Amino acid sequence: MSTRQANATENAPKALGPYSQAITASSPKTVYVSGQTPIDPKTGELVKGIEAQTEQCILNIKAILEAAGSSLANVVKTTVYLQDMNDFAAMNATYAKLFPEPCPARATVQVARLPKDAMVEIEAIAIVDERRTTKPAFVYDFKTAPNRRGLGSSKWEQMLQIKPDVSPDVIPFSVADMELKNPPEIVQGLKDFLDTAVLGYTQPTPEYLKAVCDWMQRRHDWTIKPEWICGSQGVVSAFFAAIKAFSEPGDGVIVQTPVYYPFYKAIEANGRTIVRNPLKFDGEHYTIDFEDLERKASDPKNKILLFCSPHNPVGRVWTRDELERVGQICLAHKVLIISDEIHFDLVMPGYHHTVFATLSEELAQNMIVCTAPSKTFNLAGMQTSNIIISNPSLRSKFTAVQESEGFSGLGILGYKACEIGYTECEPWLEQLLSLIEHNHEVLKFYIEKKVPEVKVFDMEGTYLQWMDFRGLGMGKDELEKFLHEEAELFFDEGYIFGEEGTGFERMNLACPTHKVVDAVERLASAVNRRKGSR
Numbered sequence: 001m002s003t004r005q006a007n008a009t010e011n012a013p014k015a016l017g018p019y020s021q022a023i024t025a026s027s028p029k030t031v032y033v034s035g036q037t038p039i040d041p042k043t044g045e046l047v048k049g050i051e052a053q054t055e056q057c058i059l060n061i062k063a064i065l066e067a068a069g070s071s072l073a074n075v076v077k078t079t080v081y082l083q084d085m086n087d088f089a090a091m092n093a094t095y096a097k098l099f100p101e102p103c104p105a106r107a108t109v110q111v112a113r114l115p116k117d118a119m120v121e122i123e124a125i126a127i128v129d130e131r132r133t134t135k136p137a138f139v140y141d142f143k144t145a146p147n148r149r150g151l152g153s154s155k156w157e158q159m160l161q162i163k164p165d166v167s168p169d170v171i172p173f174s175v176a177d178m179e180l181k182n183p184p185e186i187v188q189g190l191k192d193f194l195d196t197a198v199l200g201y202t203q204p205t206p207e208y209l210k211a212v213c214d215w216m217q218r219r220h221d222w223t224i225k226p227e228w229i230c231g232s233q234g235v236v237s238a239f240f241a242a243i244k245a246f247s248e249p250g251d252g253v254i255v256q257t258p259v260y261y262p263f264y265k266a267i268e269a270n271g272r273t274i275v276r277n278p279l280k281f282d283g284e285h286y287t288i289d290f291e292d293l294e295r296k297a298s299d300p301k302n303k304i305l306l307f308c309s310p311h312n313p314v315g316r317v318w319t320r321d322e323l324e325r326v327g328q329i330c331l332a333h334k335v336l337i338i339s340d341e342i343h344f345d346l347v348m349p350g351y352h353h354t355v356f357a358t359l360s361e362e363l364a365q366n367m368i369v370c371t372a373p374s375k376t377f378n379l380a381g382m383q384t385s386n387i388i389i390s391n392p393s394l395r396s397k398f399t400a401v402q403e404s405e406g407f408s409g410l411g412i413l414g415y416k417a418c419e420i421g422y423t424e425c426e427p428w429l430e431q432l433l434s435l436i437e438h439n440h441e442v443l444k445f446y447i448e449k450k451v452p453e454v455k456v457f458d459m460e461g462t463y464l465q466w467m468d469f470r471g472l473g474m475g476k477d478e479l480e481k482f483l484h485e486e487a488e489l490f491f492d493e494g495y496i497f498g499e500e501g502t503g504f505e506r507m508n509l510a511c512p513t514h515k516v517v518d519a520v521e522r523l524a525s526a527v528n529r530r531k532g533s534r
């Protein structure tokens with residue numbers, strides 16, 4: 001929040017100079033601008049009246065953005081500082097008039113009280129990005145954050161258990177599902193299906209299997225056969241079953257830590273041994289420690305590599321070279337690969353996900369690949385995953401374990417939702433990827449500006465942002481308590497992914513942009529309150 005005392009001299013047009021210098025079409029893409037009153041830059045006169053003052057602020061911002069080749073349509077967030085809160089309605093009306101639709105900023109107006117002798121000031125975060133300047137904004141509704149209270153959402157119930165009196169506009173940023181409306185094609189498609197379907201025992205239809213095969217071909221350049229597709233209620237239950245199928249009690253299963261915490265659970269619950277191959281971390285990037293992997297793989301007791309690709313929580317999309325080296329090591333030491341590729345559709349521009357099994361036929365015969373439409377289209381509650389196993393012997397061992405556990409197929413609506421996702425929802429996915437990329441940029445920019453003690457890493461894939469909070473100098477329990485109680489922030493604590501994650505947090509970015517900005521504001525305020533009380 002601005003504590004600057006806005007006065008006539010300070011608010012004069014000189015503000016336009018430095019800001020317009022700072023914005024260029026190439027770098028940085030995310031910019032922070034401030035449009036101030038009460039001086040009209042053309043006349044030098046004092047602007048009077050809340051509507052005129054607001055209008056002048058917005059015009060100032062518009063001029064700054066246009067000078068930089070951008071426009072008001074790219075403003076994602078505005079904070080309006082008013083002396084008198086009663087002026088909000090008038091200011092908002094001016095806003096609605098001047099901000100073009102669609103413009104995410106219209107939904108994110110926030111008001112804060114200005115110091116006594118100040119009048120109106122508007123700060124805006126805008127994205128200078130040619131794609132977004134020339135293309136219309138989202139056609140899907142990515143601005144509404146659905147209220148999931150009382151609807152059985154695991155993430156929401158966890159938050160409400162921790163803080164029953166949490167503020168009504170706070171959303172959780174933990175478990176990996178989306179705080180967004182479902183793809184409308186899936187909603188409508190399921191409604192239409194229910195008009196005629198009989199909800200009896202079911203099995204995958206040829207249309208379903210074709211949709212899965214076509215998706216793998218089209219999106220991942222991966223040719224699969226329908227008979228390779230094994231249904232599973234989830235990727236987690238698939239790797240539980242696979243560990244049982246392909247190893248014996250006491251055998252070692254290698255994991256690359258920090259990693260998605262059910263990996264540990266699946267190994268321990270099956271009486272196998274967790275073998276850690278920690279990722280290398282240079283303070284900026286995570287890479288695979290191949291020497292250590294080779295050492296661990298060469299121990300004959302270690303039978304499986306449980307591989308996460310893209311990697312949750314560090315957000316790496318492994319390169320072809322990295323995959324080749326991992327693959328060679330595993331083949332050389334007869335280590336079977338369970339490749340969890342559940343996030344394979346969620347890859348940021350400039351990165352490319354390679355399905356591990358596409359590297360060679362030899363590798364494909366030595367692995368199972370876990371896929372699902374659940375992360376891609378927010379269908380986790382539908383419990384439908386596709387485990388692709390081209391090796392017939394591995395496939396029959398895997399399905400034998402599933403059967404021994406009483407697995408008898410998936411739900412009729414899960415199949416249908418997956419089929420609709422894979423056949424009709426590619427445009428939704430493309431826009432979702434833009435939203436995630438955008439949320440990452442906004443978060444990174446805003447955190448650097450407001451809470452520089454926190455480090456936001458590059459995110460190559462997934463919608464899960466890995467961040468380093470160690471700069472705040474808090475211990476593990478203190479940090480968790482601080483985030484919950486003082487900032488009303490509900491992330492996934494880094495330590496749950498393994499000891500290397502202590503002091504880190506994982507934030508789910510699949511939500512409307514203004515919720516990301518709100519989160520940073522709550523964090524910045526809480527950090528500043530702490531600093532102030534020292």
Ligand SMILES: Cc1ncc(COP(=O)(O)O)c(C=O)c1O
Nearest residue numbers: 176234235236237260312340342
């Ligand atoms: C790497 C990874 N695997 C598996 C899952 C969950 O899979 P499912 O819901 O299909 O069991 C998640 C969810 O966050 C994940 O991140």
